Amino acid sequence: MDIRIKIGLRIKELRKNLSLTQEALAFKADLDKTYVNEVENGKRNISVVNLEKVILALDTDIKDFFQATQFSSTN
Numbered sequence: 001m002d003i004r005i006k007i008g009l010r011i012k013e014l015r016k017n018l019s020l021t022q023e024a025l026a027f028k029a030d031l032d033k034t035y036v037n038e039v040e041n042g043k044r045n046i047s048v049v050n051l052e053k054v055i056l057a058l059d060t061d062i063k064d065f066f067q068a069t070q071f072s073s074t075n
Contacts, residue, residue, distance in 0.1 A: 010065060010066075010068050011058070018059065022037050022040065025057055028057035029050070029053040029057035036054075
């Protein structure tokens with residue numbers, strides 16, 4: 001699976017766990033909601049700076065973000 005898709009799925013999973021809309025996440029992360037949508041759907045590369053904004057907006061840290069099953073070596 002492409003890394004863009006894995007990151008997008010993880011963002012979507014965490015966002016839904018917090019009951020946030022894409023618009024609410026975009027607001028918290030100071031990003032455009034269209035950008036968040038494209039990242040979640042694997043259509044856009046996310047920069048490291050924007051990934052950090054999203055991770056912080058999702059009230060998590062980078063370690064927990066990347067310890068999800070999407071990032072296991074068997075996928």
